[in-house]
Amino acid sequence: MTQPATLPLVESLLDAPLPASGIAWLDAARQESRDAFASTGLPDTRVEAWKYTALRGLAQRRFAHGDATASGRAVDPSLLALPGVEGARLVFVNGVFRADLSTLDALPDGLTLQPLSRVLKDDAEPLRFGWSRSATRAEAHGAADAFARINAASAADGMVLRVAARATIAAPVQLVFIGADGEGELAWHARNLIELGEGASLTLIEQHLGDGGQAQLATFVSDIHVGAGAKLHHVTLQNAASAANLIRHSHLRLQARSEATLHVVELGGALVRHDLQVELLGDGAKLHTRGVFMPHGRQHIDTQLAIRHQALNTASSSNWRGVANDRARGVFRGAIVVAPGADGSDASLSNKNLLLSAGAEIDTKPELEIYADEVQAAHGATVGQLDERSLFYLRSRGIPLAEARALLTAAFCRAMLDDLPNPDLREHLSGLLIAQLPA
Amino acid sequence: MNEIMNEQSSTATALRDNAAVAEALGRSYSAGFVTQIEMTGLPPGLDEDTVRAISAVKGEPEWMTNWRLDAFRHWQTMPKPDWAKLNIDPIDYQAISYYAAPKKQPKSLDEVDPALLETYEKLGIPLHERAALAGVAVDAVFDSVSVGTTFRKQLADAGVLFCSMSEAIREYPGIVQKYLGSVVPTGDNFFAALNSAVFSDGSFVFIPKGVRCPMELSTYFRINAQNTGQFERTLIVAEEGAHVSYLEGCTAPKRDENQLHAAVVELVALEKAQIKYSTVQNWYPGDENGVGGIYNFVTKRGDCRGDDSKISWTQVETGSAITWKYPSVVLRGDRSVGEFYSVALTHHFQQADTGTKMIHLGKHTKSKIVSKGISAGRSSNSYRGLVKMEKGAEGARNYTQCDSLLIGKQCGAHTFPYMEVKNPSAIVEHEATTSKISDEQMFYCRSRGIAEEDAVSMIVDGFCKQVFRELPMEFAVEAKKLLEVSLEGAVG
Numbered sequence: 001m002t003q004p005a006t007l008p009l010v011e012s013l014l015d016a017p018l019p020a021s022g023i024a025w026l027d028a029a030r031q032e033s034r035d036a037f038a039s040t041g042l043p044d045t046r047v048e049a050w051k052y053t054a055l056r057g058l059a060q061r062r063f064a065h066g067d068a069t070a071s072g073r074a075v076d077p078s079l080l081a082l083p084g085v086e087g088a089r090l091v092f093v094n095g096v097f098r099a100d101l102s103t104l105d106a107l108p109d110g111l112t113l114q115p116l117s118r119v120l121k122d123d124a125e126p127l128r129f130g131w132s133r134s135a136t137r138a139e140a141h142g143a144a145d146a147f148a149r150i151n152a153a154s155a156a157d158g159m160v161l162r163v164a165a166r167a168t169i170a171a172p173v174q175l176v177f178i179g180a181d182g183e184g185e186l187a188w189h190a191r192n193l194i195e196l197g198e199g200a201s202l203t204l205i206e207q208h209l210g211d212g213g214q215a216q217l218a219t220f221v222s223d224i225h226v227g228a229g230a231k232l233h234h235v236t237l238q239n240a241a242s243a244a245n246l247i248r249h250s251h252l253r254l255q256a257r258s259e260a261t262l263h264v265v266e267l268g269g270a271l272v273r274h275d276l277q278v279e280l281l282g283d284g285a286k287l288h289t290r291g292v293f294m295p296h297g298r299q300h301i302d303t304q305l306a307i308r309h310q311a312l313n314t315a316s317s318s319n320w321r322g323v324a325n326d327r328a329r330g331v332f333r334g335a336i337v338v339a340p341g342a343d344g345s346d347a348s349l350s351n352k353n354l355l356l357s358a359g360a361e362i363d364t365k366p367e368l369e370i371y372a373d374e375v376q377a378a379h380g381a382t383v384g385q386l387d388e389r390s391l392f393y394l395r396s397r398g399i400p401l402a403e404a405r406a407l408l409t410a411a412f413c414r415a416m417l418d419d420l421p422n423p424d425l426r427e428h429l430s431g432l433l434i435a436q437l438p439a
Numbered sequence: 440m441n442e443i444m445n446e447q448s449s450t451a452t453a454l455r456d457n458a459a460v461a462e463a464l465g466r467s468y469s470a471g472f473v474t475q476i477e478m479t480g481l482p483p484g485l486d487e488d489t490v491r492a493i494s495a496v497k498g499e500p501e502w503m504t505n506w507r508l509d510a511f512r513h514w515q516t517m518p519k520p521d522w523a524k525l526n527i528d529p530i531d532y533q534a535i536s537y538y539a540a541p542k543k544q545p546k547s548l549d550e551v552d553p554a555l556l557e558t559y560e561k562l563g564i565p566l567h568e569r570a571a572l573a574g575v576a577v578d579a580v581f582d583s584v585s586v587g588t589t590f591r592k593q594l595a596d597a598g599v600l601f602c603s604m605s606e607a608i609r610e611y612p613g614i615v616q617k618y619l620g621s622v623v624p625t626g627d628n629f630f631a632a633l634n635s636a637v638f639s640d641g642s643f644v645f646i647p648k649g650v651r652c653p654m655e656l657s658t659y660f661r662i663n664a665q666n667t668g669q670f671e672r673t674l675i676v677a678e679e680g681a682h683v684s685y686l687e688g689c690t691a692p693k694r695d696e697n698q699l700h701a702a703v704v705e706l707v708a709l710e711k712a713q714i715k716y717s718t719v720q721n722w723y724p725g726d727e728n729g730v731g732g733i734y735n736f737v738t739k740r741g742d743c744r745g746d747d748s749k750i751s752w753t754q755v756e757t758g759s760a761i762t763w764k765y766p767s768v769v770l771r772g773d774r775s776v777g778e779f780y781s782v783a784l785t786h787h788f789q790q791a792d793t794g795t796k797m798i799h800l801g802k803h804t805k806s807k808i809v810s811k812g813i814s815a816g817r818s819s820n821s822y823r824g825l826v827k828m829e830k831g832a833e834g835a836r837n838y839t840q841c842d843s844l845l846i847g848k849q850c851g852a853h854t855f856p857y858m859e860v861k862n863p864s865a866i867v868e869h870e871a872t873t874s875k876i877s878d879e880q881m882f883y884c885r886s887r888g889i890a891e892e893d894a895v896s897m898i899v900d901g902f903c904k905q906v907f908r909e910l911p912m913e914f915a916v917e918a919k920k921l922l923e924v925s926l927e928g929a930v931g
Contacts, residue, residue, distance in 0.1 A: 366869065367854060371851045376874055383858055384868075
């Protein structure tokens with residue numbers, strides 16, 4: 001561990017005042033999280049989970065805490081529009097809820113959707129259990145979870161979403177985080193709580209946007225609970241500004257016979273890290289994840305997917321693809337754990353990567369940890385280039401090399417979106433992928 | 440036939456080595472440090488004097504003593520590695536004797552544990568061999584100096600140097616000094632540093648330019664392998680265009696206590712040279728309650744230093760309470776090739792964290808990894824591998840296949856492959872599966888009248904076939920039988 005207190009980043013995060021809630025348990029929990037962060041500091045690359053993501057550069061930065069004038073910052077509303085997505089919408093600018101940009105009226109029956117800041121003001125008690133649970137989780141991982149701790153200490157806003165038992169929410173709910181330039185380089189934190197009751201169903205679209213040129217640090221912790229028999233489809237589009245540093249923790253818990261489908265597209269940001277942990281807790285729970293990460297320039301995008309099969313007859317299938325260009329670095333870890341007694345688990349994971357330039361790097365690490373024997377588990381990973389034969393085929397039909405490459409690379413990424421049910425959204429995301437490819 | 444000849448020659452070498460040791464023992468240490476070293480070895484404990492004493496016992500030149508001392512000083516500053524998926528009880532390095540002379544030997548086979556003899560019977564090891572493996576002092580009747588000298592003469596005629604490491608330090612200091620520690624530096628890792636400081640003996644092989652070694656070399660040739668104890672050091676150098684196949688066998692359970700075994704093996708392949716290194720490791724794994732057994736913490740690394748060179752590791756790991764072993768290849772020369780074929784079986788309370796590293800530096804280098812892990816009982820078996828394509832590894836290729844088989848509900852099978860790619864023209868492929876022996880396979884065998892245990896061993900044999908194919912024939916037969924013996928009681 002590096003000396004926690006001497007790093008400018010740690011110093012500036014610790015200097016920030018804790019949000020005042022006036023709720024004793026919450027203030028205590030925040031103080032505790034901050035003390036924990038102060039004692040361990042940031043992870044260095046000797047910490048296994050951060051082996052490929054060095055925080056040296058980020059650690060030298062100082063961020064001002066929060067944005068006092070976030071509620072007045074101008075945001076182009078057209079940024080928020082997503083084809084094929086028209087429903088309730090919650091928008092945060094620099095981590096602060098913006099009622100003027102959000103659409104919270106006429107919510108369908110069974111859907112509760114509120115900013116965390118409001119819930120904490122009105123009735124914080126129901127959050128108490130969940131809040132402490134994720135704090136203890138961070139405890140177990142030491143410095144590896146430094147950002148989850150600072151988030152637990154400092155996050156004052158975010159989304160609280162609940163779907164009542166057996167409610168089917170037809171229109172997708174849109175959650176948008178926008179990073180905007182402030183008076184100085186900003187750090188902000190958001191905390192999301194999402195709960196689907198028994199047999200409920202929901203589509204959630206999460207967006208990370210920004211067009212500023214200032215460096216930012218944003219941390220996110222999302223606790224997602226999918227009740228028995230419930231269905232969640234969660235699409236994440238990360239297209240943050242190029243100077244934004246995003247550190248996200250998502251933690252999904254799937255109960256019996258529930259199903260979660262995740263699509264993740266990582267395009268923007270400077271240093272981006274996503275810890276995606278899924279626990280299949282109930283018998284027959286199913287998980288399906290698809291993801292694309294496309295770092296270019298000097299971007300660093302790190303996805304840490306950890307899936308834990310803890311119950312009978314659970315299934316997970318994951319398919320992630322990475323394309324690294326210029327001097328960018330893509331990092332992927334895909335760990336599958338089958339706990340003792342989780343018989344009938346069926347787990348598969350694939351991570352394929354393309355390296356487009358000599359300065360780029362891909363580090364991938366699929367893992368299997370199996371403690372039960374009635375199991376089917378497989379993983380595969382590749383790093384390489386486009387298939388020569390496919391290129392030859394296209395060229396033999398008169399398509400110039402550069403164009404053939406672009407076509408195949410686009411197809412390579414787009415394949416991850418093929419099973420996205422919303423065609424308009426699929427086309428929109430595909431368009432963004434293609435735009436990111438070298439011309 | 441081969442086995443008998445091996446044994447005879449090893450006896451001959453042993454006699455000669457004993458004489459050498461006896462001679463060394465007669466000397467007093469030149470620095471004025473005098474210890475009455477008896478054949479029982481050094482007392483437990485480790486400090487600079489221990490290192491000096493070992494060096495003195497072996498009559499080593501000063502540069503070697505200093506080399507050991509440097510390693511020892513470095514070792515003292517190093518933390519113990521804790522990243523492997525292993526539960527290792529703390530090791531008291533001061534409680535170990537670092538120069539273990541021959542243990543008390545049984546006088547005849549009648550004194551040997553019947554369970555051990557039964558195992559040998561199953562392995563089909565000839566009686567004389569069994570005696571040697573059980574540590575029985577080999578009767579002079581089996582000794583035939585002539586056969587031994589035939590081998591030595593044949594090797595010498597070809598120009599191959601094959602002797603113990605101690606002998607090599609005395610006889611060929613130039614070569615040893617040039618290559619020792621050049622692949623695994625003294626400070627490479629905790630256990631390699633310890634080994635560098637206190638290694639007792641090992642094998643030295645030097646194949647000169649253009650020579651194809653006329654026979655497969657094996658530690659069997661030298662019985663001193665039996666007595667080298669915990670810290671061996673092996674160095675194999677193949678000069679331009681040379682070929683050698685080396686077999687390392689710890690092919691029978693040694694009845695030892697929970698004991699640390701930290702060996703270092705270094706391979707150097709110059710231009711167009713080829714080295715094939717095969718291991719069948721069956722150290723004492725501890726009993727079915729996890730008591731006792733060897734801690735096998737081994738650093739093995741090959742350096743494809745020249746263009747078009749090739750290094751191939753094949754290992755069958757069935758023994759040891761804990762295995763920590765990653766035979767690796769540094770692919771430095773252009774178009775060099777690295778291979779790793781492994782079967783690792785764990786049963787009862789055994790733990791294995793084993794795999795390989797393929798470091799691609801040269802252009803158009805190729806590596807292939809085939810790893811088969813079998814876990815039974817309450818054991819834990821992990822594959823851990825690194826494939827690294829450095830910036831200069833233009834057009835390099837790797838293919839990794841990594842399968843695990845689970846037998847029983849309480850064992851664990853894990854896979855931790857690391858892939859780091861910095862060259863856009865390199866291709867890395869990794870595939871892994873984990874499953875148990877399917878009920879259909881078992882049913883098929885049983886319905887044809889094959890007993891459950893035989894069916895399991897047939898299926899396991901098929902699972903491992905890809906690796907066994909790479910072993911020299913005698914080893915392959917033995918390895919198959921070893922798996923059968925090791926899996927006894929795993930089903931039902």
